[in-house]
Amino acid sequence: MDLHITVYKYKTHFLMDLNDEDGIWDSVLLEPLTEETFISNLSCRYDSNTNYTYMGNMLIAVNPYKEAHQVSTPLCRIYMSPRSGHLPPHLYAIASWAFRWLVDAAQDQYVVLQGISGSGKSHSISMLLHCLCGTNNHNNLLNQRLLNANIILNSFGNAKTHIHSNASRFIKHVDLELNFKGDIVGATITGCKVTSQSALNRNFHIFYQLIYGADIHLLKSLKLTRNSENYVYLKCSNRIRQIDVVNFQSEYQSIKYGFEILGLSESEITSIFKIISSILKLGNLNLVPTNNIDGTEGCIITNDYELYELGELLGTDGEALKKVLTSSVLSSGISAKEARYIKDLLAQSLYTRLFSWLITRLNQSVKAEAKYKRRNLGFLDAFGFDYSDSQMDWDNFVLNSCNDKIHNLVITATLKDEQQEYAIERVQWCLIPFYDNTSVCELIFKTYGGLLSIMDDLILDSNSITVFKRICALQRQYSSSSSEDQISSAVEQISLNESFMLNHFIGPVKYNINTFVDKNKNSLSPLLCSTMYNGTHPLLKSLFPEGNPERMSSFTVSNPASQLRVWAEAFSATLSGRRCHYVTCISPNRHCQVNSFDSSFVQQQVRWFSLVEIVRLRRSGFCYRLTFEEFLARYKMLSPATWPRPRYGNTARSIRALVVCLPIPSGEFVYGVSKVFVRSPRSVWELEQLRAERLNQLAGLVQEAWHRHKRENSAKRAFNKRQHFRITDTLSAAKCITRTVLTWQKRQYLMKLSRSLSEATESPICRAWVPLSNARFAHTHYLLETLHHKWRCHKYRDKFDQTSINRMREKVTASIIFKNRKASYSQSVAHPFIGDYVRLRQHIQWKKTALQCDDHHVVFADIVNKITRSSGKFVPTLLVISTKSMLILDHRTLQVKYRVPAEDIYRLSLSPFLDNVAVFHIKSAYVRCAEEEDDLGGEWSPSPSGCLFHQGPVVGPSDSLMQVLVTKL
Numbered sequence: 030m031d032l033h034i035t036v037y038k039y040k041t042h043f044l045m046d047l048n049d050e051d052g053i054w055d056s057v058l059l060e061p062l063t064e065e066t067f068i069s070n071l072s073c074r075y076d077s078n079t080n081y082t083y084m085g086n087m088l089i090a091v092n093p094y095k096e097a098h099q100v101s102t103p104l105c106r107i108y109m110s111p112r113s114g115h116l117p118p119h120l121y122a123i124a125s126w127a128f129r130w131l132v133d134a135a136q137d138q139y140v141v142l143q144g145i146s147g148s149g150k151s152h153s154i155s156m157l158l159h160c161l162c163g164t165n166n167h168n169n170l171l172n173q174r175l176l177n178a179n180i181i182l183n184s185f186g187n188a189k190t191h192i193h194s195n196a197s198r199f200i201k202h203v204d205l206e207l208n209f210k211g212d213i214v215g216a217t218i219t220g221c222k223v224t225s226q227s228a229l230n231r232n233f234h235i236f237y238q239l240i241y242g243a244d245i246h247l248l249k250s251l252k253l254t255r256n257s258e259n260y261v262y263l264k265c266s267n268r269i270r271q272i273d274v275v276n277f278q279s280e281y282q283s284i285k286y287g288f289e290i291l292g293l294s295e296s297e298i299t300s301i302f303k304i305i306s307s308i309l310k311l312g313n314l315n316l317v318p319t320n321n322i323d324g325t326e327g328c329i330i331t332n333d334y335e336l337y338e339l340g341e342l343l344g345t346d347g348e349a350l351k352k353v354l355t356s357s358v359l360s361s362g363i364s365a366k367e368a369r370y371i372k373d374l375l376a377q378s379l380y381t382r383l384f385s386w387l388i389t390r391l392n393q394s395v396k397a398e399a400k401y402k403r404r405n406l407g408f409l410d411a412f413g414f415d416y417s418d419s420q421m422d423w424d425n426f427v428l429n430s431c432n433d434k435i436h437n438l439v440i441t442a443t444l445k446d447e448q449q450e451y452a453i454e455r456v457q458w459c460l461i462p463f464y465d466n467t468s469v470c471e472l473i474f475k476t477y478g479g480l481l482s483i484m485d486d487l488i489l490d491s492n493s494i495t496v497f498k499r500i501c502a503l504q505r506q507y508s509s510s511s512s513e514d515q516i517s518s519a520v521e522q523i524s525l526n527e528s529f530m531l532n533h534f535i536g537p538v539k540y541n542i543n544t545f546v547d548k549n550k551n552s553l554s555p556l557l558c559s560t561m562y563n564g565t566h567p568l569l570k571s572l573f574p575e576g577n578p579e580r581m582s583s584f585t586v587s588n589p590a591s592q593l594r595v596w597a598e599a600f601s602a603t604l605s606g607r608r609c610h611y612v613t614c615i616s617p618n619r620h621c622q623v624n625s626f627d628s629s630f631v632q633q634q635v636r637w638f639s640l641v642e643i644v645r646l647r648r649s650g651f652c653y654r655l656t657f658e659e660f661l662a663r664y665k666m667l668s669p670a671t672w673p674r675p676r677y678g679n680t681a682r683s684i685r686a687l688v689v690c691l692p693i694p695s696g697e698f699v700y701g702v703s704k705v706f707v708r709s710p711r712s713v714w715e716l717e718q719l720r721a722e723r724l725n726q727l728a729g730l731v732q733e734a735w736h737r738h739k740r741e742n743s744a745k746r747a748f749n750k751r752q753h754f755r756i757t758d759t760l761s762a763a764k765c766i767t768r769t770v771l772t773w774q775k776r777q778y779l780m781k782l783s784r785s786l787s788e789a790t791e792s793p794i795c796r797a798w799v800p801l802s803n804a805r806f807a808h809t810h811y812l813l814e815t816l817h818h819k820w821r822c823h824k825y826r827d828k829f830d831q832t833s834i835n836r837m838r839e840k841v842t843a844s845i846i847f848k849n850r851k852a853s854y855s856q857s858v859a860h861p862f863i864g865d866y867v868r869l870r871q872h873i874q875w876k877k878t879a880l881q882c883d884d885h886h887v888v889f890a891d892i893v894n895k896i897t898r899s900s901g902k903f904v905p906t907l908l909v910i911s912t913k914s915m916l917i918l919d920h921r922t923l924q925v926k927y928r929v930p931a932e933d934i935y936r937l938s939l940s941p942f943l944d945n946v947a948v949f950h951i952k953s954a955y956v957r958c959a960e961e962e963d964d965l966g967g968e969w970s971p972s973p974s975g976c977l978f979h980q981g982p983v984v985g986p987s988d989s990l991m992q993v994l995v996t997k998l
């Protein structure tokens with residue numbers, strides 16, 4: 030619901046008349062433009078809760094000191110959308126412009142914020158970061174890390190001052206790294222902590238957050254108590270003493286969460302807190318003056334327990350610490366004042382080095398991967414100008430010098446360079462005067478002979494008198510070398526030994542020289558460094574590398590003066606290569622109060638920052654310029670005179686032809702010698718809109734052409750494919766059909782065959798076979814028939830018992846002997862071979878006979894016809910063949926007629942015809958006897974010589990009988 034209300038409000042703002050009661054969005058449109066109208070417009074907008082106002086393409090942000098217009102992601106999205114249009118002035122619009130320029134023009138960007146302390150710079154940077162990270166979905170963890178790094182740095186680098194409760198005490202530079210699509214892929218954070226805390230201010234937030242936020246166990250392990258009043262470094266003036274415990278507790282939780290999000294390990298976090306705690310312990314060391322043996326002043330530490338706790342926290346020997354803090358290498362003991370100085374210097378070094386280490390560590394967590402090609406979008410959050418009336422020290426000098434530098438760069442870019450450029454380009458122009466602080470900046474930052482370089486030169490061997498003399502010389506030099514009043518008044522007044530006055534852009538400020546010397550002598554003694562280096566605390570080795578005996582000579586720590594000079598040079602170099610966007614933060618009153626617009630205080634700031642002059646320049650000047658070549662390259666697609674190629678060879682003529690085609694008044698464009706100037710931001714916005722629309726249109730054309738090309742290509746490919754497949758397809762289709770038909774026929778044939786096979790066909794003697802149904806399978810049919818026959822024989826044989834097996838063997842033997850050799854063979858196949866056809870074995874007479882001649886194993890016995898040789902008649906007789914002999918018996922009486930031992934029968938012959946004649950070939954002795962016997966009708970007996978006696982055939986009762994006889998024999 031809230032979101033809708035906000036959006037609606039912004040939409041109605043857009044439609045409003047510029048002169049409505051909320052004031053005018055853009056001061057450039059003020060009529061008349063004077064300092065009064067400018068401030069009253071700011072006041073009007075402040076009263077209506079709209080604290081942002083444009084000055085052309087710059088922004089003024091008046092600090093409301095109340096939770097109005099806080100971070101709102103939906104609002105960020107509206108401003109960050111490519112078609113955000115001309116929305117009411119807002120910080121998010123600055124983020125959006127910077128982002129768009131970065132993505133569209135692939136140019137590095139920078140947002141510079143200036144303003145006095147408490148005007149809202151840090152808050153604005155947080156809002157800008159939230160806007161860019163909140164609308165960027167590329168890497169949520171990185172976004173979280175960036176936001177948390179900002180919180181952590183603010184906690185370590187901000188403190189409560191007499192001006193406001195969250196004053197930055199360091200210069201923070203956040204450089205977001207974005208890929209070509211505009212995704213944030215990493216960041217570089219630089220922090221330059223060039224100030225220490227003075228007694229007037231409260232110490233850095235982290236001390237209070239740790240003491241009031243950490244749980245009791247952690248506090249105990251850090252040897253701390255939950256009362257900031259117990260620590261000398263945390264005591265401060267009553268004006269800013271107030272402690273908000275609940276706030277500190279929640280802030281401590283945010284810090285811890287931030288550390289975890291940034292990937293710091295538990296041991297790293299504890300190490301950080303141990304150093305914080307040891308700084309507090311150092312502050313508590315009570316150094317009391319004593320007399321040395323040689324009569325000089327020495328000192329002792331009266332609260333040794335603090336020293337030993339400090340030793341435990343840093344992992345160093347308490348006694349060794351005591352020695353380095355209270356004595357020097359040359360003398361036996363140093364004075365209490367000197368010892369206090371060393372102690373404070375060590376505490377300050379510990380904190381500064383911890384801060385640098387932390388920034389390095391945070392950078393590791395938000396570092397971009399090397400594979401990305403990047404563009405940068407940077408912000409600078411520096412401490413604001415300290416405008417107190419009291420005499421100021423080195424730290425205030427640092428703050429004010431930084432602000433002078435930033436202001437100088439802004440003024441140079443927005444007023445000085447711009448007007449110079451109009452002159453160079455011979456654009457008709459009326460010079461606008463403004464206060465230029467270049468002289469004071471030169472005096473401070475000049476590489477050779479500047480104030481900071483003097484401090485650098487005198488660092489080792491100087492006192493306030495020497496510094497003072499050098500500053501006097503500097504003043505003389507500036508007064509004589511320049512005729513300009515401003516330069517001669519850069520160093521306005523120097524009062525002997527004590528202080529000097531410097532004319533900053535906000536007015537003259539008096540500084541105490543003594544602090545300049547002390548604060549710049551920041552070198553710790555080698556012994557102190559090596560004691561720190563040798564401590565077992567995990568971070569000390571990296572914090573005090575100069576304590577390493579191997580590196581001692583090569584390592585130097587730069588002093589604050591040189592750090593400041595280096596920063597100024599680096600900052601100028603960074604800005605020179607980037608497109609800058611400027612935000613001026615204004616504090617509405619001196620006391621950070623809500624709903625209080627102090628016009629005189631605002632007027633001061635308007636004058637300090639030359640805002641009216643800037644608006645004047647923006648109003649009569651130009652907000653945008655490009656060289657002819659750049660302009661043509663960027664906008665040539667907007668006119669047929671320049672697209673796709675300029676019609677004219679002359680660039681300036683082409684641009685004029687282009688501008689004529691645009692729906693923007695030609696008066697908005699002014700032509701210089703080599704550049705085109707655009708008067709109002711609205712025209713620039715319209716120009717960019719037209720370009721975006723045209724690019725969309727062109728992208729559509731390219732897409733359409735590409736799709737057409739793709740379609741044509743694919744159609745061509747499809748046609749070629751069809752042509753190719755027309756031939757191969759017919760072949761493969763025919764093959765496929767043939768294959769399918771064949772498969773179907775095979776299946777049909779086999780199914781028919783299986784249906785035709787009946788039980789009858791399973792008999793091994795069945796010769797019937799299924800008629801061939803398809804001539805294609807004739808060979809298969811024949812093979813299957815053979816296979817089937819073998820199968821059924823096998824099946825038949827499987828059913829045999831032993832008797833059947835024996836019988837089969839006989840049949841097989843018979844088949845070997847008789848098949849195709851005896852005409853009657855086939856008739857005998859079906860008849861089983863019995864052997865004893867007359868049941869002779871059971872006959873009693875035979876049993877007796879067999880006993881006598883050992884012929885009881887009868888193989889064959891049947892009545893056969895013996896053919897007598899003499900008459901040729903058939904004489905029935907009983908033929909018995911035993912395992913031992915062949916016997917001829919009377920078939921009625923069973924009288925043995927003759928017996929031939931088996932060994933005397935040497936052959937048996939059968940006729941191959943259909944008759945049943947068998948001839949036994951016997952040795953000759955038997956033949957003769959038998960003949961005689963035949964003739965006599967008497968008994969045969971074997972001749973003693975054992976010769977064959979019988980050559981006449983025996984005719985069996987059947988042919989089969991003959992085969993049985995032969996087979997069994």
Ligand SMILES: Nc1ncnc2c1ncn2[C@@H]1O[C@H](COP(=O)(O)OP(=O)(O)OP(=O)(O)O)[C@@H](O)[C@H]1O
Nearest residue numbers: 094095146147148149150151152195196197412413
């Ligand atoms: N837009 C804002 N809305 C509400 N409060 C604000 C806004 N901007 C700043 N403030 C408040 O004003 C106070 C000072 O703001 P901030 O710390 O940003 O000032 P600064 O210019 O960074 O000061 P310094 O230069 O001393 O660091 C803070 O308490 C902050 O909460």
